[in-house]
Amino acid sequence: xxxxxxxxxxxxxxxxxxxxxxxxxxxxxxxxxxxxxxxxxxxxxxxxxxxxxxxxxxxxxxxxxxxxxxxxxxxxxxxxxxxxxxxxxxxxxxxxxxxxxxxxxxxxxxxxxxxxxxxxxxxxxxxxxxxxxxxxxxxxxxxxxxxxxxxxxxxxxxxxxxxxxxxxxxxxxxxxxxxxxxxxxxxxxxxxxxxxxxxxxxxxxxxxxxxxxxxxxxxxxxxxxxxxxxxxxxxxxxxxxxxxxxxxxxxxxxxxxxxxxxxxxxxxxxxxxxxxxxxxxxxxxxxxxxxxxxxxxxxxxxxxxxxxxxxxxxxxxxxxxxxxxxxxxxxxxxxxxxxxxxxxxxxxxxxxxxxxxxxxxxxxxxxxxxxxxxxxxxxxxxxx
Amino acid sequence: xxxxxxxxxxxxxxxxxxxxxxxxxxxxxxxxxxxxxxxxxxxxxxxxxxxxxxxxxxxxxxxxxxxxxxxxxxxxxxxxxxxxxxxxxxxxxxxxxxxxxxxxxxxxxxxxxxxxxxxxxxxxxxxxxxxxxxxxxxxxxxxxxxxxxxxxxxxxxxxxxxxxxxxxxxxxxxxxxxxxxxxxxxxxxxxxxxxxxxxxxxxxxxxxxxxxxxxxxxxxxxxxxxxxxxxxxxxxxxxxxxxxxxxxxxxxxxxxxxxxxxxxxxxxxxxxxxxxxxxxxxxxxxxxxxxxxxxxxxxxxxxxxxxxxxxxxxxxxxxxxxxxxxxxxxxxxxxxxxxx
Numbered sequence: 001x002x003x004x005x006x007x008x009x010x011x012x013x014x015x016x017x018x019x020x021x022x023x024x025x026x027x028x029x030x031x032x033x034x035x036x037x038x039x040x041x042x043x044x045x046x047x048x049x050x051x052x053x054x055x056x057x058x059x060x061x062x063x064x065x066x067x068x069x070x071x072x073x074x075x076x077x078x079x080x081x082x083x084x085x086x087x088x089x090x091x092x093x094x095x096x097x098x099x100x101x102x103x104x105x106x107x108x109x110x111x112x113x114x115x116x117x118x119x120x121x122x123x124x125x126x127x128x129x130x131x132x133x134x135x136x137x138x139x140x141x142x143x144x145x146x147x148x149x150x151x152x153x154x155x156x157x158x159x160x161x162x163x164x165x166x167x168x169x170x171x172x173x174x175x176x177x178x179x180x181x182x183x184x185x186x187x188x189x190x191x192x193x194x195x196x197x198x199x200x201x202x203x204x205x206x207x208x209x210x211x212x213x214x215x216x217x218x219x220x221x222x223x224x225x226x227x228x229x230x231x232x233x234x235x236x237x238x239x240x241x242x243x244x245x246x247x248x249x250x251x252x253x254x255x256x257x258x259x260x261x262x263x264x265x266x267x268x269x270x271x272x273x274x275x276x277x278x279x280x281x282x283x284x285x286x287x288x289x290x291x292x293x294x295x296x297x298x299x300x301x302x303x304x305x306x307x308x309x310x311x312x313x314x315x316x317x318x319x320x321x322x323x324x325x326x327x328x329x330x331x332x333x334x335x336x337x338x339x340x341x342x343x344x345x346x347x348x349x350x351x352x353x354x355x356x357x358x359x360x361x362x363x364x365x366x367x368x369x370x371x372x373x374x375x376x377x378x379x380x381x382x383x384x
Numbered sequence: 385x386x387x388x389x390x391x392x393x394x395x396x397x398x399x400x401x402x403x404x405x406x407x408x409x410x411x412x413x414x415x416x417x418x419x420x421x422x423x424x425x426x427x428x429x430x431x432x433x434x435x436x437x438x439x440x441x442x443x444x445x446x447x448x449x450x451x452x453x454x455x456x457x458x459x460x461x462x463x464x465x466x467x468x469x470x471x472x473x474x475x476x477x478x479x480x481x482x483x484x485x486x487x488x489x490x491x492x493x494x495x496x497x498x499x500x501x502x503x504x505x506x507x508x509x510x511x512x513x514x515x516x517x518x519x520x521x522x523x524x525x526x527x528x529x530x531x532x533x534x535x536x537x538x539x540x541x542x543x544x545x546x547x548x549x550x551x552x553x554x555x556x557x558x559x560x561x562x563x564x565x566x567x568x569x570x571x572x573x574x575x576x577x578x579x580x581x582x583x584x585x586x587x588x589x590x591x592x593x594x595x596x597x598x599x600x601x602x603x604x605x606x607x608x609x610x611x612x613x614x615x616x617x618x619x620x621x622x623x624x625x626x627x628x629x630x631x632x633x634x635x636x637x638x639x640x641x642x643x644x645x646x647x648x649x650x651x652x653x654x655x656x657x658x659x660x661x662x663x664x665x666x667x668x669x670x671x672x673x674x675x676x677x678x679x680x681x682x683x684x685x686x687x688x689x690x691x692x693x694x695x696x697x698x699x700x701x702x703x704x705x706x707x708x709x710x711x712x713x714x715x716x717x718x719x720x721x722x723x724x
Binding site for chain 2: 183216222223239246267376
């Protein structure tokens with residue numbers, strides 16, 4: 001699609017959001033007091049699934065809240081920034097200008113978050129993101145940090161590494177780790193991040209860095225086997241993980257294989273074949289359907305029309321509930337919401353305590369999910 | 385901390401990993417020597433087959449056939465297509481045994497070689513012949529070959545939606561046994577024997593047959609060959625065809641050993657094979673062969689001793705060092721001898 005048309009549409013959409021909702025809000029307010037939350041993320045475009053998976057979590061949370069017939073009703077509006085920073089930069093001012101909006105559940109992507117900060121910061125509009133996981137967004141030293149309006153209920157990329165080291169060695173009494181990375185900006189830091197935890201839990205018997213796209217992993221396999229390692233952690237993506245794990249199994253390695261969310265994709269088991277069986281994977285998400293009871297799940301389906309909750313439904317639900325908690329405490333203005341979110345202590349749906357640090361991350365880190373490959377399918381196992 | 389030109393932010397800490405040291409491990413060489421030699425040979429001989437595709441064309445045209453890497457890529461997909469779609473072995477198909485195994489692998493090998501040979505001939509027709517007939521600047525064919533290469537690469541990217549693909553394990557990886565820690569697995573042994581056979585046949589063909597003689601003649605002097613009544617276009621097509629055949633064999637071996645492919649699989653392979661060709665002395669058959677083996681061994685030993693991150697650094701340091709003392713590559717002089 002033409003870029004001009006896209007940004008034109010985006011501006012039009014933003015304008016509709018701003019003026020459309022402003023126009024209707026007073027009418028509702030007359031009947032009963034109503035405030036608005038915005039969900040911002042990709043709802044159309046190539047990455048639409050990400051946002052479409054998350055928004056039911058928000059819809060469900062608000063429906064549960066409104067069903068209790070509170071003094072203040074909550075509405076949800078959608079802001080579609082397509083996982084695209086440029087679109088977000090056009091949309092965010094519109095959302096910020098809509099006076100009825102007192103909080104943003106979003107964004108899904110880190111680029112969207114970054115480009116929304118200027119508008120929301122100026123308007124004092126609080127954000128709680130379900131899945132924007134770039135470390136810099138909450139890094140006090142990064143110029144693109146979202147302080148003081150940005151928060152997130154997802155474990156950022158730096159939290160995953162220790163969880164991966166823990167989960168990889170789960171059930172192993174004296175883990176001997178061999179840590180391999182693919183020399184990318186994702187795999188390198190992830191693999192390096194596991195080392196501290198690995199040294200605490202056991203010993204690191206070797207490390208190696210093999211460039212992404214390497215065809216032949218036999219020499220790594222020989223080294224791993226010679227080292228006597230029983231836990232291999234790989235920081236990298238699906239394709240190379242499949243090649244490495246195959247080479248390791250073919251080379252006679254029988255210990256545990258583990259990798260992070262770069263490998264946690266549905267095509268991994270097919271690519272790695274038999275070598276995929278039992279591979280341990282992590283992702284910064286705990287599936288919603290594993291947390292909800294059967295009755296709750298049926299209710300979720302009835303309200304949202306979604307049978308199986310998608311990725312990051314849990315975090316979207318938690319993010320929305322934090323706003324709802326504050327609203328039920330009578331915080332109905334943007335500054336009041338901001339203060340409430342910054343200083344309050346909330347409960348996640350899994351029973352976890354959510355309290356934000358100064359820069360917007362959950363103190364102690366959000367839970368990371370551990371997954372297993374079983375019979376060629378990736379299944380959720382436990383909190384890593 | 386400073387902004388990067390493309391919008392990100394870098395800190396000194398994550399840009400330069402100052403803590404990374406060279407972790408020399410020489411004990412590996414003694415404990416895994418034969419294992420590394422075996423794996424190095426297997427990898428190196430795949431390189432050697434692909435580098436024949438570069439070196440044959442260079443020999444007659446004095447041009448690098450940049451599309452050869454994509455010919456390799458095409459061969460891996462041809463193997464995959466034959467096994468998965470034509471013969472109908474799904475991803476979870478059980479391994480084959482006995483005659484059926486031999487027949488299936490031989491069929492896939494021939495299909496891959498044929499597909500690559502045809503593609504290489506098309507590349508020659510499209511990217512080289514017409515330009516040559518019109519007397520275009522030699523560099524024009526270099527660019528047109530790169531163009532064909534990008535066309536093939538991007539075409540395959542679109543067809544496969546950038547997805548990696550995998551082949552079924554038709555060849556069960558059983559082992560003949562171990563020798564001082566070197567595991568003689570069937571696929572490793574096959575990857576060593578097949579290229580040697582192909583190379584010996586090719587070497588005999590070029591040195592003994594009439595067509596081989598005409599290839600050598602064109603390689604020495606195009607003008608004089610023309611005067612002797614040699615059909616230059618036919619010889620050039622033949623060399624592309626031979627390059628395609630060996631590259632196709634390499635693609636089959638690669639797919640059988642590593643069981644996967646992706647649209648850009650040719651890039652790294654192309655670089656490696658081209659390096660092998662230059663290391664051995666480009667334009668020289670034996671140079672490509674030994675260059676491939678040298679590169680395979682070098683990569684395995686560098687990965688084992690210094691860590692895989694130093695593999696490329698070591699390879700190119702050695703390449704530069706070799707070229708400093710032998711500017712025509714390890715077997716460069718032999719080329720000169722055959723030419724004059």
